[in-house]
Amino acid sequence: IAGITQAPTSQILAAGRRMTLRCTQDMRHNAMYWYRQDLGLGLRLIHYSNTAGTTGKGEVPDGYSVSRANTDDFPLTLASAVPSQTSVYFCASREGSGTYQETQYFGPGTRLLVL
Amino acid sequence: GQNIDQPTEMTATEGAIVQINCTYQTSGFNGLFWYQQHAGEAPTFLSYNVLDGLEEKGRFSSFLSRSKGYSYLLLKELQMKDSASYLCAVQDSNYQLIWGAGTKLIIKP
Numbered sequence: 001i002a003g004i005t006q007a008p009t010s011q012i013l014a015a016g017r018r019m020t021l022r023c024t025q026d027m028r029h030n031a032m033y034w035y036r037q038d039l040g041l042g043l044r045l046i047h048y049s050n051t052a053g054t055t056g057k058g059e060v061p062d063g064y065s066v067s068r069a070n071t072d073d074f075p076l077t078l079a080s081a082v083p084s085q086t087s088v089y090f091c092a093s094r095e096g097s098g099t100y101q102e103t104q105y106f107g108p109g110t111r112l113l114v115l
Numbered sequence: 116g117q118n119i120d121q122p123t124e125m126t127a128t129e130g131a132i133v134q135i136n137c138t139y140q141t142s143g144f145n146g147l148f149w150y151q152q153h154a155g156e157a158p159t160f161l162s163y164n165v166l167d168g169l170e171e172k173g174r175f176s177s178f179l180s181r182s183k184g185y186s187y188l189l190l191k192e193l194q195m196k197d198s199a200s201y202l203c204a205v206q207d208s209n210y211q212l213i214w215g216a217g218t219k220l221i222i223k224p
Contacts, residue, residue, distance in 0.1 A: 031210065042119070042202070042214030043158070050210075058211070090157060100145045100165065100206060106157035 003027070004107035006091050012113045013081050021076045021110050023091030030096030032074040033104065034058075034066060036087040043090065049074055050096060081114045088112075117141045119215035121203050126221045127193055135188045135218045137203035148212065149177050149188045150202040158202055161188070190220075198222045 004025045013019050025032065030051045035043040045058030049068040063085060065077045074093075078085055091107040118140045127133040139147070146165040150158040164170055164179035164186060176189040188201055200219045204212040 033211075040123075040216060042216045043204075043212075044214070045211060048211065094210065096210075100210070101163055102210070103148075103160040103163070104212060106159070108157050 004091055004093055004105060006089075006107040006110050008110060009108070010111040010113075012115065013078075015081055015083060015114055017081050019078045019081055019112070021078075021089055021091075021112070023074045023076070023107055024072050025074075025091075025093045025105075025107075026072065027093060027095075027105070028071060029093035029105075030071070031094040032068065033092040033094075034064070034074070034076045035090045035092065036060065036085075037090060037109075038087050046076065046089075081112075083114045086112060086114045117205075117213050119203055119205060119213060121201075121215040121218045123216070124219045124221065126223060127190075129193055129195060129222055129224050131193050132189065132191050133193060133220065135190070135201050135203075135220065137186045137188075137215055139184050139186070139203070139205050139213075139215075141205045141207060141213055143208040144181065144205060145208055145210070146206045147177075147179055147186050148204045148206065149186075150204065152200045152202055152217065154199070161201075193222050195222050195224070 007022045033048045034046040047066040049055045089110045092104040149161040152158040162177040174191045200217040202217045203215040
């Protein structure tokens with residue numbers, strides 16, 4: 001089934017631990033994004049990648065890192081988790097063919113609780 | 116700065132019509148998106164406007180006025196399944212989306 005998968009679905013993590021959230025898409029989209037969503041706030045961009053091999057920082061990148069070794073995968077790593085990183089994390093992708101009327105498609109999300 | 120404003124919550128009756136407003140102030144503009152997000156789920160695309168005017172898609176319509184920095188989403192013949200959050204997002208010149216906090220729509224029988 002075409003789309004975006006994320007893993008894990010949910011996770012409870014001790015503060016200070018390292019964690020990688022996985023994201024894989026099979027639509028051959030060029031652009032991929034990581035957002036966090038917190039109650040009362042809009043989706044906030046953490047990092048993005050316009051094409052394989054490139055990444056960029058979004059609005060809230062501190063404490064997070066990403067890599068884009070190939071088109072399909074875009075993992076997000078929390079080097080040393082802190083309670084303020086408790087959130088729902090969404091991965092999204094867009095075709096990235098150069099037109100503005102391109103929809104971002106979202107994965108199902110990862111619910112992360114840092115204690 | 117960048118700012119997108121939407122009402123936090125709205126309530127409407129099944130079968131009625133509701134209009135969800137979105138105002139924006141952004142440094143760049145390349146279109147405005149509306150997404151629907153049911154509780155515990157991912158956002159899904161509803162509409163895209165880049166030119167002024169109304170775009171109609173079945174029971175849902177979206178309007179844009181670029182000069183006023185204003186958009187609305189109109190939902191007709193409301194159904195219980197329309198209970199969800201509705202997210203307004205402006206696309207900047209780098210294809211990135213700037214998101215409003217979303218409007219939670221509650222539908223009552």
